[in-house]
Amino acid sequence: MASRMFSKGVTSLVLLSSLASPSFAGGLERGGYNVDLLFDNSRFSVQSGATYVMPQRKLKNVKDTKASDGLGTNGIGDGSTTADDTENYWVPYLGVKVGFGDAIDCLGDYSTPFGAHTNPGTDWLGVNNNIETKISTRNYGLTCSYRFDMGPGQLRLIGGGFYQTVEGFKTRLVAPITTPPASLIYDGTGRLELSDQAWGWRAGIAYEIPEYAFRASLLYNSKVKYDDLTGTVDLTEVPKAVNPRNPYLGVVTPVYGSAEAPDSVELKLQSGIAPDWLAFGSVKWTNWSVLQSIAFCPKANKGVVACNGSTQLTSLDLFYRDGWTIGGGVGHKFNDQWAGAVSLTWDRGTSQGYGSQTDTWTLGAGVSYTPVENVEWRLAGALGIMTSGESGTFVYKGKTYGDDVSYSFGDDLVAALSTSVKIKF
Secondary structure, three states, X not given: OHHHHHHHHHHHHOOHHHHHOOOOOOOOEOOOOOOHHHHOOOOEEEEEEEXXXXXXXXXXXXXXXXXXXXEXXXXXXXXXXXXXXXXXXXXXXXXXXXXXXXXEEEEEEEEOOEEEXXXXXXXXXXXXXXXEEEEEEEEEEEEEEEEEEEOOEEEEEEEEEEEEEEEEXXXXXXXXXXXXXXXXXXXXXXXXXXXXXXXXXXXXXXXXXXXXXXXEEEEEEOOEEEXXXXXXEEOOOOOHHHOOOXXXXXXXXXXXXXXXXXXXXXXXXXXXXXXXXXXXXXXXXXXXXXXXXXXXXXXXXXXXXXXXXXXXXXXXXXXXXXXXXXXXXXXXXXXXXXXXXXXXXXXXXXXXXXXXXXXXXXXXXXXXXXXEOOEEEEEEEEEEEEOOEEEOOEEEOOEEEOOOEXXXXXXXXXXXXXXXEXXXX
């Protein structure tokens, strides 16, 4: 009798832990990969939601440290020593789960797992490094599981695949144009654009004891190999007179490259701890170190010479280290309609003295409202601190990067709001 009462009290909390989870982490993390809807105990369920994230990273003490490409935004030293680096962004999600018989469940979902958007603008002293950079992904996944009785619970085997697209651009000052009439025609900027698509896969295992709302899951998501990144480098805003021997100035050049979206391993645990109470936690490792310096080379040279640092036209420099994300919290069911959860998450910064991605601590909270049995509405928020640090030179494979600008930053805030609706039958 006691165990049945316990199960009844925590049933609505089984998926509630995702309410309090933030959508801000290191590397290019956005929504990440989320297959929690696969565990919904309804035969059919559909969930749609969105998270709005507001990082407030502010750069200060900016110094232009490379005189050979002109100092400052105008070539002679002018420019702001501060900049607002980050842009707010949306993280959408749509998932449809269908159960087939008593053993098979499948989830189809759309998400944006990775992305970035920095926009310090044209008035800071680091314009030779970055004016605006934006990367976005779209992910279409199909994940299925097969479950069978084992001991007091059920063992679930998980597998699936996903199709992922990436696109993005980076704009920076290539050469300050200071003398009329050229300065009235050209702004001296260059722009890299890129895109590609590729496939990935996932596999995992889970053990569940529904009577106690217990679940332990371990999920691996593969790398996504973008072996055919293509795009252009647009230098039409830099006249050939800047360097007549450079054939790429004043024209748009098709380029190519290759990169990998990282693989990851995530362990999630949850269990009822008292009638109407649930505890949950997770540990995730993400292989962000696969992203160092991504070279882009003229497409005309493809197959003739290898694309690397000595033959590249430009590069996208990230220099990440692996990421770790650890979080935990508790959920409580107040009555048949209302439930809530709180969580605390630590994310290890992926920057290594180049860039501004330091450790982040985030406190999340959310509520769930079930007006009728087959409809659930969720609302959550998170508030975090991005810790302080500095960015400057970085040596990779004997070559120095980041020698064009240096800056520091303090402890900055990040906030997020999330809402979703789930319908189940």
